Every structure is written in structure tokens, then in C-alpha cells.
Amino acid sequence: MAPKHGSQAQPTTAASETLVSFPPCLSARQRAFLHEVAESAGLHHASEGSGEGRFIVIGSRRIGARKVMVAPPASGSFSHTDLCEALSKHLGLDAVDHLPSVSASSARSGRCNVGAAVLNQDEPETVEAFVDLSRRLIDMEREAEIEQANAETSICSPEAAQSRGRALLNLRLDDVEGGLLGRTLLTLVSNKGYGAGGAHAELPPHKLGPHDVVALRPSRGPADGHPLVSGVIYRIRETAIVVAVDETPEDGLDQPLRLDKLANEVTYQRMRGTLDVLLRVRNGTALTPDGRQLPGGSIVDVVFSRREPRLAAAMPVWEPLNRGLDASQRAAVTLALGSQDVALVHGPPGTGKTTAVVEIILQEVARGSRVLAAAASNIAVDNLVERLVRTEPKLKLVRLGHPARLLPQVLDSSLEAHVLRSDNSALARDCRAEIKDINCRLLKLGPRDRAERRALRADLRRLVKEERQRQEAAVVEVIKGARVVCCTLTGAAHRQLESELFDVAVVDEAAQALEAATWSVLLRARRAVLAGDHLQLPPTIVSDEAARMGMARTLFERLQLTLPAASAMLTVQYRMNKAIMQWSSDELYEVCSYATGAKNEPSKFMSYNIDILGWDLSAFIVGNVCWHQMPRATECGCTQGRLTAHDSVAEHTLLDILGAPPVQSTTADRKGGLTSLKAAGGKKAKGKTGKVAAHAVAPKSSGGVQAEPEGPLAVLLLVDTAGCGFEEQQEAEGSSYSNLGEAKAVMVHVKRLVHHGIAAQDIGVITPYNAQVRGLNGLYRIRSLHAKMT
Template sequence: MATAPAPAEAFLKRLIDLVEQERAAEESESALLFSNAPISLLERNGLALGNLSGQTSIGLGGRLLVELERPSAYHTSPTYPPHDFRPGDVARLRQHGSGGGAAGGAGKKGGKEDKGKGKDDGGVDAVVYRTTATKITLAVDEPPDDFILPDRIQIVKVANPTTFIRQLFFLNRALRQLDAPLSPLLAVLLGQKKPSVAQRRPADPALSFIDDNLNESQREAVDFALSSEEVALLWGPPGTGKTHTLVEIIRQLVLSGKRVLVCGASNLAVDNILARLSVPHPNFHEPIPLTRVGHPARVLSGLTRHTLDAQSAQSDTSELLNDIKSDLAALEGQLRGGTGGKNRIRGSERKKMWLEVRDLRKEFKRRQGGVVSEVVSKAKVVLATTHGAGGRMLDQFDFDVVIIDEAAQATEPACWIPCLKGKKLILAGDHLQLPPTLKSSDRLTKSLSTKNAKPASSPPPPASPDGKLSLSSDLEVTLFSRLLAMHGPTVRRMLKVQYRFNRKICAFPSRELYDGELVPDPSVEDRKLSDLEGVEADEDVDEPVIFIDTAGQAMYERAAEDGKFGSDSKSNENEAEIVRQYVETLVNANVPPTSISIISPYNAQVVLLASLVHPQYPDVEIGSVDSNQGRENDVVIVSLVRSNEHAEVGFLRELRRLNVSMTRPRRQLVVVGDSDTVAQGSAFLKKWMAWLEDEALVRVP
């Protein structure tokens, strides 16, 4: 009889199964979208953009940069319509109208697989480098030989399987380590050992803090993170200075001679820490040697000097690298500069030049790769996404401490990549904000539109911790929430003072979600809109919380039009018009449009709001609740959308999404919705509606 697998083995195999499920879900979605879908359908869904023109240049690492615009010959406006292309996404660039379907013959050349090239009728796969209202720039790592930028271009968003391949690789590496004695860190992560944590106490008075402005809870968190031996969790509710606290921890670790790997669930999270660390502090005189690992296209432009590519180019071989880059740009300019005419290079001469381009590219990478180890070995702090930490350039390096920011928004398999590179782990995040976005959860999300759906309204509660390892139900169970559930509050410290919103905005989330311990700093507790220069004070403008209640007004939602961007979604035209009118009121009171954000849980409503508001106020920020996690503004207007006779609220009942919604504003929160419908969605929604009716300035449209 076969023996049952050990708990740790079963746990890791369960994570592997969940990664495979997520990978299959993403591949299935891609197949449905791209196999036979006409390009016009993908454009309406924001997954493709067509009839573009472009120009090329050479970027960091010899990459080909392609800047795309909407030419007036094919478009009435140079501004891009709503779309789903974001920096770091993978997009296929090709001749407009090529192929029989959106996917065409992707990855094929002459009937054989063309690995790594992503070719498709002359197309290439590229990384979205930067996006603005009128321009999208792509970075192509290795353009195929003889690739010429088409006169008319289309781009299609494609899935990137590399993330899953890397997660599976490191989970299998962890499985193999079970055959040997586990390190103290892995023993704690796999429930074989209880974490060695200091008892709750005030911050060590002997610890000399670099930043004199840390509050008491931040100091306690820093001390706790430094003194814990294997694992420490920093619970950072909105606006509590989580990044500020992490920077102090990193500096203290460097002072003590530790090498640190800093990761984040997103490139933005990593870059926020990098931006803070790269600014000298008066109490920390020596600049910290920093290296940012990752594709330069995914790094904020102002920080590219810290990237591995840029630092490699500044080494002793930089002059030669620049010469090779110049030669490469000149040759590619000649070869890609035109499609015809008497000056076009043809025949054997063209073939010879392409061979030279290929050789130059190899030489560039060889010389640049030769200094990678030297650059990384000199860095005291290496920064990367959880995915980027698994790159080959870090294979030979281990770290004293691994820090993962936004750990409550990263899947556990993603966290295992950096975890296997460190002796100690510090996780920072807030498990009461949105969990990771998952394709394998889409079926659940869609089911929420039914009245009887019973989604989880909160993350797994950290109740009755017993230190035992149990199998994860799905990938929404993050490493942060699992460790908190296993070991309880002894492994975490909470940041309790928030520096974002005023007293009234703080009241409800503090009471209902943060045990009444989240308090505003005195510098923000009385914030109001009229504090902004030129803003006229009146009852509406200076009220911290306004609720525009549409109950009884028959302002019903409607399903999004099939085939449109944001389909399988909901919109509410009456709410959108109410929001537009309120924006107008604010602007008339001299509130700058840039100080106003509009958010909604539904993509269809986001598109509708943009069509109504942006023609008159293009600087007002409009986006989904999910895309606004981590962001803030002076005024945040939330359009709840749901209004129907059946009390269906869909994923409004997700407590974490509501938490993100209500904690974005600094000075004023405006909620537009139907209290009769929304209050019936869950016990938490009922409490929120009751609080709004009691504490907010209630308006009826």
C-alpha cells in the first residue's frame, strides 16, 4: 500500500496543481479570444489596437523601441480609445490585417515552431514599455532578421506563460529540498517549526533609528522585523507609511552588513521602494549600492540608471558597448529604413549585413552579460519583482534577508521564487485589501451576478492559529494570509497611524476592519478641500463624506453591450450623469481636475464615465477599483452601479474591494449608489449603508 505524502510534500504539490489550473485558465481564455476572433472584436474589447504608425530607436540593452501613434489618415483623434495595454504586458506587433484570425500563425515559421521569436506573418512579440494618451511604446528584445516595421500596424495583447514556468520550476526545487534537512525559514513556511519571534514589547531603546520621524507603531514594526529570526509580517493598512517603514528596515539591515533582496508583487511596488532608497538621507551618509533587476521596459523611466542593464553599460566595457550599440543602430537603420526604392539593400549584401547585425547583437549580450555578476555582487540591495527574482542573473546569489512588499496581493507560488534565495523573510501588506487577480477565479466572479451566489466576503480569518500546515483552497490564499492564519498575531506588527485621510473617512474602516486601531495622524485628521489653494469653502465642498442615494429613483443598472470593452459587466447611465454633474460642481468651486478621481467596480461603468467626463475634464482620473489599489487623491468619487429589483450586488459584497474604494481619498469621499439594493448584499454592506446614512451628508439626486 502506498503511503500518504508528508504534509509539506502534499502542500507543495497542491500549489503546483493550482499553478497548473491558473495556467490552463489563462491559456483557455487566450484560445477563446485569439483563435478565431476577428480583430474588430478584440479592438472593441480593448485587447487590440489597429491602423497605427510607428518609428523605431535603440534602447537599453540593444532592444528595439517602437513608438506607435494613431495617424490622422485612419483616425479622427490621436487619442487612444479605452484599452487593456499596460506597461509590462506582452503584445504582438504585426502588419495590420495580417492572418486569418487574431492569433494567426503565432510562433510558426515555415510550418515549424520558431521558438522565442513570436513570429506571425512578419510580427514579433514585444513588451509594452510606456503608454500615454496618444503614444504606446513597445520594446522588442530580439527582432527577427529582416523585420521591417509595417506602414500600418496592429498590436494584440497576448498571454505570457513564462510566469507560470518559473513558479513551477521553483516549487519543484522546493520539493527536492524536502529530501534534506530544511533551513529554519523553510521549516517555518512548511509548518515543520514554529517561528522564533520576540515577545511583544516596545521598540528596543538601544536601536538607533535612521529616520527620526517614525511613529511608535512604525518603530515597533522595524524592531520586530529586525529581531525576528525567520519570518516577520508587517501589516500596513492604507496610508500608514508601509514603504516608509520598509525603507528604514532595509537601511538598518545594510548597516548591520546584511545583503537584501527586495521584491514586490508589481513593478510599481518595487520602483516605489527603489525611488525612496535612492534618495540620500541626512542620517545615512553613504549611498547604498542598489541594483534593479528586470526588463528596463518595466521600470519607471526616472529609475533606469539603477537597472542591471544601465549599470552594466557604465562598467569598464561601457565605451565598447556604446560603440557596438551605435554600429547596431546604424546597421538596423539601413536595413529597416525602407521597403523599396533604388536605395534598398538587396541580395547577398543584405544577407551579409543581417549576419553582421546578428553577430553584433551576440557580442553586445556577451560583453554585457560578462559584467552582470560583478554588478550584482557589488550591490547591497537587489530589487526585483517576485517573478524577476527567478531570472538567471540571480541564480548564483543568496541573500541574508528577503523582503516582499504587497505580499497580500502576490500569489503564494510567486513568493516561493524569492523565498528560496534567503535565510529570513519579511512580508509587508494588507490582507484586507484586494487579493491577487486570477483567471481561474473568473467563473466565481461571473457567478456573483446571481442572487444566491455566496462568495467569500473576507480573506481567511486568522482565527485559532495552531501552527499546522493545511492545503490551500485556491491561489487567493496568499503566503501572508496563510502565515497569519497559522501563527496568529505573534508573527505580525500593525502600522496604526495613517497619513492619508481625515477623521471621518477613517472612522468606518477603522471600526469594522482594523479593530478600531487605525487612527489619523494629527496632520491629516481635519483635512478638507478648502485647504487647497483657491478652493471655495461651502457645505458640500468641505464635507468629508457625501452619499448621493439613488434609492427609489428607478435609476437601474444595465448589462454592458455584448462585444464591447467591459462586456460581462454592468453600467448605470444615471449614476454616471450624477458623477459628471458633481465633477462640474467641484471644478466650479476651483477644485483642480487633477485632484479628482472617479472609480467603479465595473469596467463597463469606467468606460461610460470616461466618455461622459473626459471630453470636458480630460485630467480627471477614471479607473476601476482594482486598478486604484495603492493610489490616492484629494477627492474620490465611487460609483457603485448596482440598482435592481432583485437586490443583486455581484462582487460588491467583496469586503476587500469596498475597503479599497473607501480608503483612496485624502479629503473627500463621495459615494453614488442605491442604498436599498446595496444594503441587502451582505451584513458588511448593510453596516456601510447605515453608517453613510447616519454620518455622511446625504443628497438625493
């Protein structure tokens, strides 16, 4: 159940014998174009030199390769046609063939902008073109999400909608209480066993999350019927879900209820509004309600190549608040503090990206800056808030919106908590108590108590209005007093921030953020810092057409190409064994992975057969790795530095947890460094004396020599189940897939790990399909093991 990957273009014969140098006079987009074309052709490409003399080389790195320097045209500047002709002449590359969105005829006639097209099919070069394209893409995505939501709620049966995670059936209203700014919080629990005493039943697995827009309907009514009320999910627990609504419906809540996820219109409205503001910032007409100009114009100019990014004449000298920062993290902080407009922090997995972001924010606050910090998801924002508050407890920070997790340090920083502590909120508390009392009385009224219901609702509206006025004053007071404001990207477009300006905008997880949403943060600050990793998961796009036209292309990704000098990469990872790091680096990251003291030998891979539940599985181990010692960055032309594993994790394995070595008994048949093993007699591999063991016996080699594989137990195991009879199944009503055979194989491994002493809560099982998650959770009573399935 692995994703498919596209194939790369192969370099031509001319390209394998030639190294072409392009002069420094290229624009940022033209440099990005050359890097992209070389990458798609599988050719070496790098920037060399320094400062204004920096130039690009493409082609062969072998000794004796023919070297060609492309001279600038008579005009002194290259056109995209000139670049295409140079690539064709010296490297045998048809650049347009690598850019399917641009026709060969238009490229060769000079009528197209290849530099823009390389970034995306319809990549615009002007703000106006970007806004026009983004509006169309947002509308396409909105229509696709609405269509998907309608299909899953009206066409599918209620049970199928629940199994797909978009609905919860047979709920019961358990409590009603007042929320911030006059909202009402409805607590819903399972109707199963309700009123019988004891704890509430656990809710079924679902995909609902905080801030999702939902509709509440009668459980027995039509799926597409008019909702009793719509609202936003405020809080989720295992046995309850809390929904915030603007006004409680007069009746209908005293029956079994159904909760359906809806398309989030607010998100699309805010993104379109942000695009309008972007145009006004470009024209210098974007003002706050009190008449101040939004300060994001310099960022806009850099992003759309109207000028190059600037650094301070003298880079700042700063004292780290976190003494544990490594050299690459310090370099990233220095770049961010010295940037006059845009800086990028590229953090591969486990390299401490958020640690660097926290240091940047705290350093900015220390030198008097006001910071707007944001991320695409609530989880990412909450993680940032936790880290900031833990590092600097006295930081004047406010978290807008409602935290997705109920951790004390996040709740204490939330806008609601600050408002409740403010002077303006004191009088609102009496209103809230009366509101709660009236809501409780309304729930107890019968159908015939209409007169009393009307009177109570009139009192309720008056109290809600009074409470909202007092709380709005408290909100303004809290936000203006904050030195750091944290929110989601679309949350930055909320009216609560329409009068607020900032010195620095920091976007964490920027490579997972839609560009239109990212601008809602950037336009409110003079400078911007974007942190992320464009080689990990992109934003989730529902519309295939919108994704094809460029909606999935993030601002962080395209700036990595157009502004390489404004980017710093973190190069020490603190998460994984160096063998896993090497594998992911080779597959994804074009950096030099270098292990101190490594042997200059080929990597060794082991292939063997294992017996799981009587199945003969072909498994491939990437481990026992003898390292490739790569040239240093200055030798190979790599501009991104070296990716290394920190000493604390470089050799870390499960054996460090168990404190004992594995027992292995093997024979080997080696062919070109490949070790082939096979399980003896179809017996399951067993451990001894509580140790994790990989016990396998292979056929004798031609020489009949018994041998042990060199090195430690592999840390990365890839199991190929092809030919094992594990058939993939699709849900009867839905697009999710499951594979029972693979699920059983995984659970055998999980149970063995637990049996040998690995704590179940330390084991994670990840699958791309919701149906597979349900299947895994149903096997071998996973819940009793407390293993995490996602």
C-alpha cells in the first residue's frame, strides 16, 4: 500500500561529458529555472562563487569533462529563449520537454515565460496574475470540498458516513454552557447507555477535529435535511465532543442527534479576502481601520522578484537563550535576525526546526520586536506556544482561537484565559452565570411552555449582548498588550487582528501551508521568517485540477528555488539512527550525508524470508550500513551543507531500550555485497531470555561455509508482501482501502515487540488509509495494548 513515484528524466550523452557555467547576471527566476530543469534531467547543478559573482554550473562533474562558459547576449541580459537555446546547444536538453505546461513553439518564439512556468504550470510573475489565478484555484477547491462533503453525507448511508470519519451518529446533548464572546458550548456524548449511570461510552473513531465546521441534525432525519444548528468544534475528548454555536436552537436538542462535518466556507472567504488585501498592499492602499498602512510591501516586492532580499550591513551579534543550539541552528537564527525582508529556515525531519524558530522569536522580542507567529494547523500552533512558554514563562504571549489540545500551558496562554483574567471581563462573569442558568431552564421546558420560553430567550439575548460587549473590550486590551501573538494562518485574517501590526511574521510548517493563506500573516509585518521542509508532505488538496494548476505549490517551496541565498538549512538531526537518516537523505534530500569515522564502502542490504502467520514474506533490510563517505560541501558544490546524526541518536536502536544484543544464527550466500537469508523450516523467529532476536537459517553457500552477517541488527526493515496473497479491499461505500493480511503481519510484529519488552505506548503504526486504521484497531485488542494507530 505504498505511494507511486514518478520517474526522472535521464541525462543525454552531451550532458554526461560537459559542464556548463552560466554567468551571474541571471534573475532569481532564471536561476530557479536552470536548477529545476537540471533536477528534472537528473544532472548535477550547483551555485558557486560568492556575493554578486555567484554563478550556476550544470552538467558533468567527472575529471576531464568539457567546460563551457555561456556568454551573456549583446543586450547584457538573458531571455528565457536564450537559456533554452544554451541548454539545447551545450547539453542536448530540450528545456520545454521538461515543462509540459509550456509549448515548444511558444518557448522557442520567446512568447512564454519559462522561468515562471518551471515553478508551476500557471506560475504568475506579477501580484495581479497571482491573485487572479489563486481566486480561480480557491473556487475550484471550495467546489470540490462542498461536492465531497455533500456526497458523503447525502449519498452514503449514515453508517458509511460514520465509518469514513465524517459523521457521528446517535449522540445526546449532555451539557450547555456559555463560551467566549457570547457563544454557547454544546457538549455531546454517545447516546448508548445514556442515563444508565456510570461513565459515558467512548465515541467511535472519526476524522473530526477542533475548528471543523459541523452541522447538528436529528439522528433519524434525512442526511441532507436542514440542520438544527451549525457550529465549530471547540473541544474533543474520547467520550465527548464540544461544539461552539452562535445561538442555541429553541427546540430539537432533546432527541438522538447526528453530527456531520461541513465544508469550511470561512477558510475560503478569508483567503479570498487576503488576496484583496494583497492587491491593496501592492498598490499602497491597504490601511488598518485607524488609518495606518499595512507594512508588508517590502515582502511582496521580494517574493515577486521586484528586488533582491536584503541583509543588514552588519549581521547582528546575539547571545543564545538556548545554549544547546548547534552551529546550523545558530546560523539560521543569525540569518533570520539579519534579514531585512524574507528569510527561510529549511529543517529536514528531526533537525530542530521548531527549536530554531523559538529562538528566533525570543531573540526578536528581546530586541523590542512584536511578533506574529503562525502555522497552518492548530496542532503546529499549539506546539509552538508550548515551546515558547516553557522556554520563557514570563513571555507576553496570547494564543488566538481555541487550543486543539487541553494542555495547561496552552490553555493558560489562550485568548479566553487572558480575557477571563482581565479587568474588563470581571463584570461579564455575572452575565455568564445568568446565561448558564437560563440555558439550563430552557432545556427543562416542555413543548407547551412557549410563553415562558419566549421570555427567557429575550433575557438571554440581552445578557449575551452585554457579555459580548464587555468581552470584546477585554479582547482588544489583551491583544494590544501581547508581544507575541500566535494563531493559525487563516486566523490571522480574523477581525480581531485587523488593527494590529507587527515587526516580524514567523510561519512555522510553512511548507504545508497554502500560499494564499500564508499571505494573511506576511502582510501584517515588515519582515518575514518562513520555516519548513518542502520535501515532506505538501498541503492536502481535494481538487485534482486545482493541485495540477499549482495550488499545492507553497510559497516556501518556490522561494527555496528563487531565493537560495535567503535560506539556511539545519544539518544536524536529533531523531533517528544514522542508517535511517542516510536512507531518507539519499532518497529525498540533495545534501551530503556524512558520518564521522565512516568507512568508504558500499552500503550492504540484506534480503531474507520471514515467517509470519505461516506466510513467506520477502523482506529487505536497510541497515548494517557501511557508510559512503561523501565529499565535503565545498568539494562537491553542495550549497546546503552536511546532514549529520547527533551522537545521542546516531547509533540508537531498540537494543538500547532493552539493554541486550540480539541473537543471530545464519548462513550466507553473498553476491556482490547482497546477503540472502531464509527462515528455517518456516519456523517463526524467536528471541531468547527476553531479547529481541532475528533468528534465521539460510541455505549453505557454494562453499558450504557458515557465516554471520556483519554489523548490528538492522534499524530499517522494508517488507515486500507482493505474491503473498494479501489482497487490498475497498470499502463498499467509500474511497478508503484496507488490507487485512498486511494488518495481521504488522500486528504480529507489534505483539513481538511488546513481548520482548518494548512499551506499547512507545510503538506507532502509520497507514495512509482510515479503513486500515480501523482494521488495525480491531485486531488483537489493540486498545488494550495502547499502541498508537494513525
